[in-house]
Amino acid sequence: xxxxxxxxxYPVNAMYSPVRDAIWEVQAQVQAPDAIxxxxxxxxMAVGCQGNADVLLPTGLVRPxxxxxxxxxxxxxxxxxxxxxxxxxxxxxxxxxxxxxxxxLAQYGAKLRIWQAVDTALRGKLAKAVQDEADLEQYNDxxxxxxxxxxxxxVPRRIIHQNITERPLVEALHGDGKCVAILSDEGExxxxxxxxxxxxxxxxxxxxxxxxxxxxxxxxFVATNPRVTVSFMVQEEVFEQFMDKRGRITRGxxxxxxxxxxxxxxxxxxxxxxxxDHVWVHLPAFHRRVSELLEQADQRAxxxxxxxxxxxxxxxxxxxxxxxxxxxxxxxPGGQFASIKDFAGKSLEIAGRLAAIxxxxxxxxxxxxxxxxxxxxxxxxxHLLEFQRLFGERDEVPQIQxxxxxxxxxxxxxYWSQRLSKAAWNEVRKHNPIRDQDRFEATMWELHREGSIQxxxxxxxxxxxxxxxAVFSQISHL
Numbered sequence: 001x002x003x004x005x006x007x008x009x010y011p012v013n014a015m016y017s018p019v020r021d022a023i024w025e026v027q028a029q030v031q032a033p034d035a036i037x038x039x040x041x042x043x044x045m046a047v048g049c050q051g052n053a054d055v056l057l058p059t060g061l062v063r064p065x066x067x068x069x070x071x072x073x074x075x076x077x078x079x080x081x082x083x084x085x086x087x088x089x090x091x092x093x094x095x096x097x098x099x100x101x102x103x104x105l106a107q108y109g110a111k112l113r114i115w116q117a118v119d120t121a122l123r124g125k126l127a128k129a130v131q132d133e134a135d136l137e138q139y140n141d142x143x144x145x146x147x148x149x150x151x152x153x154x155v156p157r158r159i160i161h162q163n164i165t166e167r168p169l170v171e172a173l174h175g176d177g178k179c180v181a182i183l184s185d186e187g188e189x190x191x192x193x194x195x196x197x198x199x200x201x202x203x204x205x206x207x208x209x210x211x212x213x214x215x216x217x218x219x220x221f222v223a224t225n226p227r228v229t230v231s232f233m234v235q236e237e238v239f240e241q242f243m244d245k246r247g248r249i250t251r252g253x254x255x256x257x258x259x260x261x262x263x264x265x266x267x268x269x270x271x272x273x274x275x276x277d278h279v280w281v282h283l284p285a286f287h288r289r290v291s292e293l294l295e296q297a298d299q300r301a302x303x304x305x306x307x308x309x310x311x312x313x314x315x316x317x318x319x320x321x322x323x324x325x326x327x328x329x330x331x332x333p334g335g336q337f338a339s340i341k342d343f344a345g346k347s348l349e350i351a352g353r354l355a356a357i358x359x360x361x362x363x364x365x366x367x368x369x370x371x372x373x374x375x376x377x378x379x380x381x382x383h384l385l386e387f388q389r390l391f392g393e394r395d396e397v398p399q400i401q402x403x404x405x406x407x408x409x410x411x412x413x414x415y416w417s418q419r420l421s422k423a424a425w426n427e428v429r430k431h432n433p434i435r436d437q438d439r440f441e442a443t444m445w446e447l448h449r450e451g452s453i454q455x456x457x458x459x460x461x462x463x464x465x466x467x468x469x470a471v472f473s474q475i476s477h478l
Contacts, residue, residue, distance in 0.1 A: 007264060007386050010034040014378040016362045018289075019045070022282040026085055029278050032078040033264035036233065039069045040079075040086040041286070042260070042354070042379075043183065043231040045361045047090055047159065048290045050227040051179040051297025053308045054208075055356035055368075057349060058317045062309065064208035064227045065356045071233040072263035072390070074413050079233045085283065087160075087183070089290040094158045104154040111151040122146060159294075173205070173223030177307070179297065181229040202228065206258050230259075236409075237433055251391075257342035260350065260383040261390055266417045289361060310356045315370040323377060324348050337384070339392045344384060351380040403443040406433045408452065411465070416472040425455070425463035 012023050012034060019041060027037045049065040056062055071079065084091075122143065129136055155171050162184045172180050205228035234242075243250065250256050300307070312320065327344055330336040337344035355376035359368045410432050415423050425444075434440045444465070447453045454466040 007035070007262070007382070007389065010038050010262075010264070011378045011382050012038055014375040015041075016358060016375070018282065018285060018362065022286040025280065025282045026082060030078050030081050030085070031272070032082050033073065033266065035262035035264040036071055036073065036077060036079055037082050037086075039071055039231065039260070039262060040082045042067055042357075043069060043083075043181070043229060044087050044090060044286075044290050045357050046229045046353075047087075047179075047181045048293035048297075049357045049360045050229055051177075051307070052293055052300060053310055053356055053360045055352055056309055056311045057352045058312055058320045059349075061349075062209070063349060063353055064206075065310075065353055065360065066206070066208065066227055066229045067350070067353060067357070068206065068230040068259045069232075070259040070261045071231075072236055072239060072261070073233060073266065074235055077233070077266060083183070086286075089287045089294065090159055090181070090183075093291070093294045094160055097157045097159070101154070101156040101158075105156075108151055108154055112153075115146075115150055118146060169202075169205075170223050173226040173228070176224045177227065177301065178223065179227040179229075181231070183230075184232045202230070203253060203255055203258070236263075240433075251342065254342055254346070256391070257340075257346050258350075260380070261387050262383065263386070263390060266413050289363075293361070308360070310359060311367055312352075312355075312373065313367040313369055316355075316368055316373040319370050319373055319377075320348065320352070323351075337388065337392075340384075340388050343387045343391075347380050347384050350383075351376045354379060399439070400442065400446060403434055403439055404446060407440075407443050407447065411453070411467060412472060416467055421467045421469065421472075423465045423467070425465060428465060 012020055015023065015038075023034075023038055023041050026032075026040075027034060030037070046065060046067040053065045054062050055065060073079070122139070126136065126139060129139065155174055158172070159179065159181050160183050161169070161172065161180055162182070169180070172178065205226045208225060208227055327337065327347065331338060331341045331344060351373065355368050355373045358364075358375055359372050364372065411423065411428070414431070415421070428444075429437075429440060432440060434443060444453070444455065448455045452468055452471045454468065456464050456466060458464055
């Protein structure tokens with residue numbers, strides 16, 4: 001039943017053991033989908049590394065150690081819990097920034113009051129000079145010097161942003177090499193926040209080499225060499241609404257192709273609560289490394305030091321070329337990745353970024369090895385196939401097939417995952433993702449015809465839907 005095909009297990013083994021063991025530990029405790037847990041770890045690693053390292057790709061391009069991730073799923077997948085556990089050091093670092101922001105704002109207020117007092121005095125001198133018909137030119141240099149001394153209001157510094165728009169994004173990145181992360185377990189905040197309504201702005205943040213200017217009434221903000229990591233989880237219905245409105249621009253601009261996407265099988269209804277306090281063995285070490293990297297990035301910026309430029313070994317470059325050439329042949333018409341050539345074409349760059357993150361986060365020395373690149377390729381290959389599953393050949397797939405997949409996934413998440421094998425027809429009709437009544441009816445009877453469900457009548461002609469265990473149990477265990 002291809003409409004409900006779910007991805008294979010996430011390649012957690014591709015991570016080096018300290019990260020791998022921490023992922024398994026969090027997954028065992030929280031029982032969230034593997035891709036959601038791994039995605040949170042990738043996010044935290046990217047946030048920690050992007051301020052400290054860049055990577056020189058075999059193509060000759062220098063790119064940030066930043067990643068963009070988009071997860072799809074329904075409420076209740078424990079994304080909030082996972083992010084809270086994994087990204088705790090980033091939130092703690094933001095608390096330090098908040099204290100520093102408060103102090104900077106207090107100092108600004110004091111300096112501003114002094115400046116305003118001097119300004120008032122100067123205005124008084126000018127008024128008296130006008131009354132006395134004195135030469136006003138004598139105050140010209142003094143006025144210019146005073147204007148130049150007007151204190152600038154500090155821009156609050158923090159790493160994590162959610163519903164950020166273009167203006168505060170550029171303000172947050174004002175300066176050279178500033179780092180931020182747009183993170184949310186409620187992707188609707190990100191999608192409707194404003195930053196994604198102008199993908200060209202974020203695309204420049206992805207490249208990390210451009211300049212983002214922003215003119216405003218009280219000054220000019222310029223972000224140079226920005227570093228931006230993006231990670232969010234969104235419900236299918238919310239994402240489809242966004243794509244209906246802005247999908248053409250989002251896909252056409254290449255923005256969507258920059259994301260590692262995932263829609264893992266739900267674990268809702270299959271989790272088991274256990275008693276007793278859990279002792280974290282591997283997660284604390286991961287936290288210490290993230291905190292260490294964030295502190296290093298702050299110190300590096302304070303000292304005016306450039307980021308470490310990571311390069312690949314000769315063996316890694318050879319592997320890169322072989323994989324790149326293999327993918328390139330599949331971009332041709334009729335090739336495996338022809339319908340997702342946007343993401344497939346960027347997949348090697350993403351793998352290069354991830355290899356740099358794995359190398360730097362794990363404290364490896366020297367050049368990025370072939371082994372490290374292979375680990376990154378294993379992860380990105382999983383996301384390549386996932387991108388194909390979710391977005392490949394969307395236009396070529398008949399409407400009925402897309403509707404079959406939508407309804408099938410809805411029935412699986414809403415009922416089977418909740419250990420329900422029977423659903424009222426009217427309830428499904430009201431809440432399913434297909435609003436057109438004729439399409440809904442046609443889809444349900446096609447599911448009935450192929451044996452995935454059985455439509456029955458009970459009582460006073462009320463219709464019910466029975467889920468076929470032979471189909472739905474198989475899907476839940478993929």
